[in-house]
Amino acid sequence: xxxxxxxxxxxxxxxxxxxxxxxxxxxxxxxxxxxxxxxxxxxxxxxxxxxxxxxxxxxxxxxxxxxxxxxxxxxxxxxxxxxxxxxxxxxxxxxxxxxxxxxxxxxxxxxxxxxxxxxxxxxxxxxxxxxxxxxxxxxxxxxxxxxxxxxxxxxxxxxxxxxxxxxxxxxxxxxxxxxxxxxxxxxxxxxxxxxxxxxxxxxxxxxxxxxxxxxxxxxxxxxxxxxxxxxxxxxxxxxxxxxxxxxxxxxxxxxxxxxxxxxxx
Numbered sequence: 455x456x457x458x459x460x461x462x463x464x465x466x467x468x469x470x471x472x473x474x475x476x477x478x479x480x481x482x483x484x485x486x487x488x489x490x491x492x493x494x495x496x497x498x499x500x501x502x503x504x505x506x507x508x509x510x511x512x513x514x515x516x517x518x519x520x521x522x523x524x525x526x527x528x529x530x531x532x533x534x535x536x537x538x539x540x541x542x543x544x545x546x547x548x549x550x551x552x553x554x555x556x557x558x559x560x561x562x563x564x565x566x567x568x569x570x571x572x573x574x575x576x577x578x579x580x581x582x583x584x585x586x587x588x589x590x591x592x593x594x595x596x597x598x599x600x601x602x603x604x605x606x607x608x609x610x611x612x613x614x615x616x617x618x619x620x621x622x623x624x625x626x627x628x629x630x631x632x633x634x635x636x637x638x639x640x641x642x643x644x645x646x647x648x649x650x651x652x653x654x655x656x657x658x659x660x661x662x663x664x665x666x667x668x669x670x671x672x673x674x675x676x677x678x679x680x681x682x683x684x685x686x687x688x689x690x691x692x693x694x695x696x697x698x699x700x701x702x703x704x705x706x707x708x709x710x711x712x713x714x715x716x717x718x719x
Contacts, residue, residue, distance in 0.1 A: 581629025646695030
C-alpha cells in the first residue's frame, strides 16, 4: 500500500454500497412515478371509451350505473385514468424492478429474468381478458338477478369501477403464477417435488384467494375462479419439475470485493 493511501474499512465500504443502492432506488422510483404520470395523462384522453368498455357487462345485463354524489364522476374519471395509466406504465415499471434486483443475480438468472418479461405482460393480459369476458358477465348477471324481484338493483358507478378493477387486476396477477414458479425453479429456489408435497395446502390457499376475489358467494362464480387457479398451480408444478436446477451456493470468500483504490500495488 502506498504512502498516503486511505485505509480500507469494510464497514465504510458496505455503507457506501448501501448508499449507492439507496440512490439507485430513489432514481428508479422517480422514473417509475414519471411513467405513471405520463401513462395517466395519456389515459385521460380516452376515459370516455374506456368507461363505456368497463360498464359494458352491466349494460348488457340491462342496468346502468348511477352517480349519487356531486363528485362521484370526477373520482371515477381519475380512478379510471390512473388504473389505465398504471397498465400502460407496467412494462416500464417491471423493467426498473428487474434492473434494480439484477445485480444480486447470477448471469444466467439475469438472462432468465429478462426472458420472462414479455411473458409477464402476456399472462397478465390473458388473465385480465378471462376475468372481463368470462367471469364478469356471469357475476354481474347473477348479482343483478339475485333478489331482483324484491330489491331494486341500482349500482353506483364508483363501487362498480372498484368492483371491476379488483377482479380484473387480481385475476391477471394470478395468471402469472406459472411464470414466477418457472423462474424460481430455474434459479433453484423451489422444486416440483416441494410444490407437490404441499398440494393440500395449495388447494386451501387457492380456495381462500378465490373466495376473496369472487364478488359473490355462489359456488358457480367461485368455481370459475378456482378452476383456472388450480390448472395454473398444476402447470406450475410441471414446469418446476422440468426446469428445476439445484442452486450452487455462492462462495464470497473467493471473490475479490476490495475496491481497486484500496488494493496493494
